[in-house]
Amino acid sequence: MEETAHKGAEHGNGQSIHLPSPTGWPIMLAFGFTMLLAGLVTTFMISIFGFVFIVAGCVGWFHDVLPHEQHEEVPILEQPVVITTSRAVVERVKLTGEHRPHAAGGTSAVMAGIQGGIAGGIAMAIPAMLYGLITHHSVWYAINLLGGAGVGDWAHVTAAAIATFHWQWLLIACVIHGIMCLLVGLLFVAMLPMLPRYPVVLCGLVAPILWSGIIHSFLGFVNPELSAHISWPWFVVSQIAFGVVAGLIISRQTHIHTSKHLPLAARMGFVIPGMTHHDSDAGTPHGEKETH
Template structure:
């Protein structure tokens, strides 16, 4: 008996089916954490009009709720199994192939690796540094200009220092630039490592051109607000070139490690590519549910 048959049976008692088949389905399990999080946030706010300790209590509750909620859904969503009556056809299908909720974890295939993100960041950072050095040599006949310009992010007084000063070697400038460059390169590399497997189509175009252009546009517009003097000293065309070099190299490393451009990888469902544990063989209709 299909859905329509069941409805007829509900609507017209007595004409219903008498032979019943059952199957099980999974629904999200009850959890107290959403309520605790709501209470925690409310108490944080209430502390503003009562006593600070109330806010501290709210913060503790919110933190517990956030962890509890996180563990409620990852690595596998907690569900409760419910037995429901199904039609004979559905029951036969269920016995041939066990019922799986779209949320049921079957395939665990990690698509994301921290190591590949760090490697990509370091390799991209090296490529970017080469472009920066080439720029310094061509424009200022010095290896150090670009490095010191980056270090000016840490040393405010260097922002409007003369070109001759920035073209000289300064050990503290080298250390500061290395620290900034390594940190940002690795962070962006981790971001690439996370994002490219999620959006694998035309990954090199995304990594090597679209992302660098978007980032350059953002950096350019922000720099004009944050430090107009430094913004004027930047050569944005070379900046874009260095970003593209970073993106291409970092993207290539991710591709080598994760094979994001392979047909097999691109055929995986979005949730699997995104690093969530799910059923790789999920059908189109099931995916909508």
């Protein structure tokens, strides 16, 4: 290890080391405490016995540490420790110089995902509310569908009830919608660089249709009421609105187009020797600490 220079710096004089000396008081105290409680299930005398042990243990312990801690000197015996490996060679993932990935990971990517999610969520709400306005003359329709059915205590609700304003349902809808949009935004930012071609097509068309298909397949069970009132064409339109907006924002912010020619490992964002921008500052270990 590199610390050879520190040898014998603080402890002892290189010949021996201070260690706390062995002591019997802790076991005595533990025994006393156990006896104290054991008296409750046996006889009172055991408790008294235990109490005496506790007092003795405390006093003895006290003398161990005060006025100063009792030490024993443990002599240091020279015994070389060999730190070596038979596997000195480390394989590398083969990469050429221009394959250095751009700053795609880190907090900036997460921020891009969050922004994309929020923007997409707003964009998605527009067709959804439009749908409510056109079919049921109420902007609350889609919101109530999500919020009211989302918590599952609907039983045979009427279309009129869905079309009126309920603050609880609005609140729940906002929470569910917000969480889902953020999550999908993050998912996009995680996945898009791995499939760098046509990001907007992927986000705006493939993902929404896939997603709608999955939801369509089990919504009838997850929430029959919601399933009964939903309009699938409008649902797909909303999903596409989300995908296009979120995809655009994310692909702009994370320079996805530049990673087209990278190997898969790089696109997946692996931190691997030879692929990291830390490479050049090898000699300045102080620098790395600040990045935590």
